[in-house]
Amino acid sequence: MKSVALAVLLASQLFAEDQFTPAPFAGQQIGGILGERMRMNLEGRLLHLDEPRVLAGFLKRPGDHPWIGEHAGKFLDAAANTWLYTHDARLKSLMDRVASGLMSAQLPDGYLGTYADKDRWTQWDVWVHKYDLIGLLAYHKATGNAAALETSRRIGDLLCRTFGSQPGQKDIIAAGTHVGMAATSVLEPMVNLYRVTGDAKYLAFCQYLVHSWQQPNGPKIIPSLLETGSVFHTANAKAYEMLSNLVGLIELYRVTGENEHRKTVELAWTDIVSHRLYLTGTASASEHFADDFVLPGEDISEVGEGCVTVTWLQLSWQLLRLTGEAKYGHEIERTVYNALLGAQDPATGDICYFTPLNGKKSSSPGISCCVSSEPRGISMIPELAWGSLHGGVAVILYAPGHFTEGSTRIEMKTEFPLDGAVTMTIHPEKAARFPVYLRVPQWTASFTAVVDGRQFKGAPGQFLEINREWRSGDEVRVNMDMTARLLPGGPSYPHSVAVLRGPQVLALEKAVNPGLLDLQTAGPASGSVRLTDAKPPSKWNGSQAYNLDGKPHALLLVPYADARAYRVWLSTP
Numbered sequence: 147m148k149s150v151a152l153a154v155l156l157a158s159q160l161f162a163e164d165q166f167t168p169a170p171f172a173g174q175q176i177g178g179i180l181g182e183r184m185r186m187n188l189e190g191r192l193l194h195l196d197e198p199r200v201l202a203g204f205l206k207r208p209g210d211h212p213w214i215g216e217h218a219g220k221f222l223d224a225a226a227n228t229w230l231y232t233h234d235a236r237l238k239s240l241m242d243r244v245a246s247g248l249m250s251a252q253l254p255d256g257y258l259g260t261y262a263d264k265d266r267w268t269q270w271d272v273w274v275h276k277y278d279l280i281g282l283l284a285y286h287k288a289t290g291n292a293a294a295l296e297t298s299r300r301i302g303d304l305l306c307r308t309f310g311s312q313p314g315q316k317d318i319i320a321a322g323t324h325v326g327m328a329a330t331s332v333l334e335p336m337v338n339l340y341r342v343t344g345d346a347k348y349l350a351f352c353q354y355l356v357h358s359w360q361q362p363n364g365p366k367i368i369p370s371l372l373e374t375g376s377v378f379h380t381a382n383a384k385a386y387e388m389l390s391n392l393v394g395l396i397e398l399y400r401v402t403g404e405n406e407h408r409k410t411v412e413l414a415w416t417d418i419v420s421h422r423l424y425l426t427g428t429a430s431a432s433e434h435f436a437d438d439f440v441l442p443g444e445d446i447s448e449v450g451e452g453c454v455t456v457t458w459l460q461l462s463w464q465l466l467r468l469t470g471e472a473k474y475g476h477e478i479e480r481t482v483y484n485a486l487l488g489a490q491d492p493a494t495g496d497i498c499y500f501t502p503l504n505g506k507k508s509s510s511p512g513i514s515c516c517v518s519s520e521p522r523g524i525s526m527i528p529e530l531a532w533g534s535l536h537g538g539v540a541v542i543l544y545a546p547g548h549f550t551e552g553s554t555r556i557e558m559k560t561e562f563p564l565d566g567a568v569t570m571t572i573h574p575e576k577a578a579r580f581p582v583y584l585r586v587p588q589w590t591a592s593f594t595a596v597v598d599g600r601q602f603k604g605a606p607g608q609f610l611e612i613n614r615e616w617r618s619g620d621e622v623r624v625n626m627d628m629t630a631r632l633l634p635g636g637p638s639y640p641h642s643v644a645v646l647r648g649p650q651v652l653a654l655e656k657a658v659n660p661g662l663l664d665l666q667t668a669g670p671a672s673g674s675v676r677l678t679d680a681k682p683p684s685k686w687n688g689s690q691a692y693n694l695d696g697k698p699h700a701l702l703l704v705p706y707a708d709a710r711a712y713r714v715w716l717s718t719p
Contacts, residue, residue: 161403165470166540168529171230174549178561179689179707180527181547183487187524188228190495191511193236195221197244199513204251209260213515215274218248219281220518226281226288227525245285248278249297256304258297267308267321272329275301279335283342295342302339305332306351318358325365327387330355333394337401352398356407359391367391371410375417377435385430386515388414389457396464408468415465418458419477425633425644425714426488426651426706427481428455428501441638443503443715450501452516455485456523463530466542470535472609475542475585478530482543483563483649486523487707489516493687497521503644503714532556538581540609544568544624554578554616563648564690566590566626573618581613582622589648592627630677632670635715642715645675645694645703652692653709654716658683658702669717671695677703 176184200217203209225241228234252258258278259271279298286294309318322329333355340348359367365381367388374380377388392411399407421438422429428450429435431442443449459481466474488507489498496509497517510517531543532551539551544562548555553575560568572582586593586604593604597612597620604610604626612622628648635642645652654665662668675694680702682691688708694701697719706714 162400162408162468164400164467166467166533166535166542168467168533169531169549169551171227171528173555174231174528174532175547176528176531177546179487179563180482180531180543180545183490183492184228184231184524184527186490186492186495187224187521188232188234188237190491191497191517191521192221192225192228193240194495194511195240195244196513197240197247201244201247201251203260204248204258207260208262208265213270213273214513215260216270216277216515217513217518218244219274219277219279220522222248222281223277223284224518224521224525226284227522227528230288231525231528241285242289245282245291245294248282249293252297252300256300258301267316269323270328272305272309272318272321272332275305276332276335279332279339283335283338286342298335298339299343299345302336302345302348302351305336306347310351310354317361317363318355319361319364324384324387325381326358326363327365327367327381327384327391330358330365331387331390331394333391334397337394337397341401349401352394356395356398365391367395368406368410371413371417372406375413376438377414377417377422378437380414383435385433385435386451386453386457388435389454389461393457393460393464396461396468400468411461412465415461423477424450424485424503425480425646426450426484426501426503427458427477428485429458430454439637441636443505443638445500445502445505447502448500449503450485450489452489452497452499452501453519455481455489455501456519459486459523459526459530463526470540472585472607473588476588476607479543479587479649482527482530484651484706486520488709489520490524491710492708504712506711507709535583535609536581538583538611538613539572540583540585541570542585554580563628563650566624566628566648568622568624568626570622570624572616572620572622574616577615577617579613579615581611582616583609583611584622584624586610587626587649589629589631589646590626591629592625594625596623597621630675632673632675639715641718643670643718644714645670645677645716647677647692650690651706651714652677652703653706653712653714654701655704655709655712657711658686658691658704661699662701665713667698667717668701668713669697670719671697672719 203214229237259274261271282294282298319326370380395407396411430451431447433451462474462477488501491509496511497520498507498509499516532541548557555573557571588607595602630647632643677692680691680693692703
């Protein structure tokens with residue numbers, strides 16, 4: 147037992163320590179828009195899981211769809227986060243049943259897929275085992291359930307026996323789609339299985355996965371990104387699968403310290419932000435990365451696959467934790483307030499597969515990859531909002547609520563993003579000196595913080611550090627300008643502009659502009675933008691609306707996250 151404990155200890159001693167650590171789920175509460183959307187994620191989506199359907203393919207093989215097995219693991223991952231935050235007894239009961247049903251279907255050799263024996267390790271079989279591992283490891287972490295870890299170990303042992311370069315082993319690249327990227331994305335949970343158990347064979351398997359990318363039939367993820375710096379020119383540019391591999395690669399960097407892995411991920415992230423990211427904080431058209439600045443926004447273009455939105459969010463979160471750099475927090479904010487919330491119907495919790503910039507959102511309560519992925523992203527919000535940085539307290543997202551960092555409780559009072567006023571009250575257990583880091587949004591024209599009559603000015607895109615001795619009840623009064631601005635449409639929409647206010651993209655919604663016959667010809671009346679607060683119509687399911695001096699007459703805009711049938715790209719003045 148001592149040797150196992152030592153192995154786990156060594157595995158937990160990472161080569162690359164995180165700079166930002168999220169606040170624990172326990173001891174925090176988030177209100178306002180984010181809190182309401184999290185509540186709807188629980189009440190409207192997670193508690194309505196089609197439990198028989200997501201387990202049917204495991205309990206009676208084969209399943210009725212090639213990747214039907216991914217949904218149980220995705221649910222467990224989202225449910226584990228949500229239960230840690232809410233401790234909702236209904237969710238715990240459902241989560242326990244799904245985990246138990248899933249584990250009961252594991253075969254003696256460790257197999258936990260939905261394929262018939264003759265079809266094992268084809269198409270999406272390894273992919274399904276990836277989500278088994280993600281879900282069961284999340285469930286184990288949340289509840290301490292020993293059987294979930296043992297089931298995960300048997301999956302890991304089976305993968306290690308089945309795939310590799312030794313005689314009799316299978317080629318992992320040939321076992322999955324999209325140049326093998328679907329199968330090799332099992333990298334992320336296999337790294338985490340190594341970290342939990344300390345078993346070196348799991349780390350060796352992770353190294354094999356990365357080496358397999360270099361095979362003649364492999365996706366060449368590392369050399370391609372190091373050479374071209376372009377995700378469009380890497381493998382087949384399939385966004386979801388490539389991002390999943392990059393999330394795994396940064397996890398592997400944490401335990402190995404291999405700088406090439408980190409450089410590869412950072413190059414990919416920078417390329418996406420610079421060339422392939424929609425203003426709503428998502429990526430992909432028809433589920434692939436497109437060429438530089440090619441960002442079609444219509445329904446027909448299948449914009450912003452929900453799985454891509456969530457995996458992009460995970461990648462930015464990984465890099466925020468690793469580096470503590472504010473730029474990653476900026477992209478997290480953009481994605482959360484626009485693409486992530488925009489894929490959720492705020493009235494029902496149903497989920498959209500795609501989220502166009504111009505068109506109509508089509509939400510569904512059914513089973514699809516995105517309907518299962520989006521709740522995972524929403525369940526992450528408590529890990530994205532605040533935590534510790536460089537020995538102090540850090541705020542990444544501004545929202546009403548409270549959290550605890552160490553022995554210090556922090557209360558946040560604000561109506562953000564309705565306005566930019568925030569009162570942050572610090573309650574250390576006893577008087578202590580430590581820094582408070584406030585992320586200054588890139589979009590704001592002015593950011594000030596006042597403590598005991600002293601004013602601090604923040605630089606957009608950076609953290610504002612306030613280092614002093616704090617006593618219980620000390621307040622930080624923040625005021626940030628909720629800057630409204632016009633964004634040119636670029637090559638895809640050269641005669642259009644979008645209207646943004648603070649972190650939110652605004653949309654011209656048909657339902658709140660009943661007298662407007664043609665959305666395509668409407669837009670701002672001039673090249674500058676001035677918004678005034680407006681009251682949404684009584685039947686509109688949203689609390690925000692803004693008047694815009696427009697053509698052919700005054701227009702009413704709403705946040706993209708609330709919009710249903712709309713245009714983001716508006717006609718230029």
